[in-house]
Amino acid sequence: FSSKMTQQIHKKFEDIFRDQKIIFLDGALSTYLEASFNVVLDTPMWSAQTLIENPSWIQKVHSDYLEAGADIITTASYQATYEGYYEFCGLNFEESNKVFQKSVDLAAEAVQLFLHSHNYSSSFSSSSNSPDPSSHKRRYYGFLPDHSRLCPMIAASIGPYGAYLHDGSEYKGKYSISDQELVNFHRKKFNFLRKQKEVSLVAFETVPCLQELRAILQLLHQEHNNNNNNNNNN
Numbered sequence: 001f002s003s004k005m006t007q008q009i010h011k012k013f014e015d016i017f018r019d020q021k022i023i024f025l026d027g028a029l030s031t032y033l034e035a036s037f038n039v040v041l042d043t044p045m046w047s048a049q050t051l052i053e054n055p056s057w058i059q060k061v062h063s064d065y066l067e068a069g070a071d072i073i074t075t076a077s078y079q080a081t082y083e084g085y086y087e088f089c090g091l092n093f094e095e096s097n098k099v100f101q102k103s104v105d106l107a108a109e110a111v112q113l114f115l116h117s118h119n120y121s122s123s124f125s126s127s128s129n130s131p132d133p134s135s136h137k138r139r140y141y142g143f144l145p146d147h148s149r150l151c152p153m154i155a156a157s158i159g160p161y162g163a164y165l166h167d168g169s170e171y172k173g174k175y176s177i178s179d180q181e182l183v184n185f186h187r188k189k190f191n192f193l194r195k196q197k198e199v200s201l202v203a204f205e206t207v208p209c210l211q212e213l214r215a216i217l218q219l220l221h222q223e224h225n226n227n228n229n230n231n232n233n234n
Helices: 003-019 030-037 048-053 055-067 082-089 093-117 120-125 161-165 179-194 210-233
Strands: 072-074 153-158 201-204
Touching: 030 055, 048 055, 048 082, 048 093, 055 072, 055 093, 072 093, 082 093, 082 179, 093 120, 093 153, 093 179, 153 179, 161 179, 179 201, 179 210
Parallel strands: 072 153, 153 201
Antiparallel strands: none
8 A cells, every 4th residue: 555545544443443442353264164064174275275165165254254243354365375375286376366366255245245135235325425345346444324333344364474384383483484585475465465456454364473573564664665666656
C-alpha cells in the first residue's frame, strides 16, 4: 500500500476500534477440517493440500466462522508456499499462484454468501455512500450500513518458514538460513496476496523467532519504500 492508503486504512481502524473495542478473529482451520469432515491432515502441505483436493471444505469452514460472529476470516494459505507446492505437489510458480488465488476466492465467496444470506446486500444498495462488498471484488473496512456489525474482512495468512520445513521448527525457530534468505522466502507470497483486491489485511502467523520477525519487518520496510518510489515516478 502507498503511504496515503496506509494512512487511510489506519484511520478506518481507529474508527472501528472507537465503536467496537474488540474484533473477533476466526479460529483454527486444520483441526476444524479434521473434526468436521472426519479426516486426518498428515501431509507435508497440511491444510494447504485441501485447497487443491477439497476446496469446498475450506469455504464451509469460513462460512461457519462468519455465522459464529467472526469479524475477520483468514485465508487457507498458512501452509501454502511456492517451495512446498513444487516439492510436494509438483506445481510450478504459476500453478501455485492459482492455488493462492483460490485461497482468497474461497474466503471472498464465503463473505458474499454470508452477506446475501442475511440480506445485508440490500442495506448496501439503499446506501449511496456505501460500496457493496457482496457484489464487488474489493476490500472493505467498516460497519455495515445498518451498523449491526462489522463487514467481514479477509486476512491473507502467511505462515513461517518453519511451516514449509514440516519438522516442528515453526514453533522452535531454529533455522539454518540467513535473514536475507528469509526475506526472499516471504517476499513472493506476500506480494501476491497483498495485491488481491479482496484482502484487507496480511497476517504473518506463528512467527517463532526474532530472526524471522526481523526478516518480516525488513520485507515490509522494503516493499513500503518500493511502493512509494513507484508512486512518485508515476
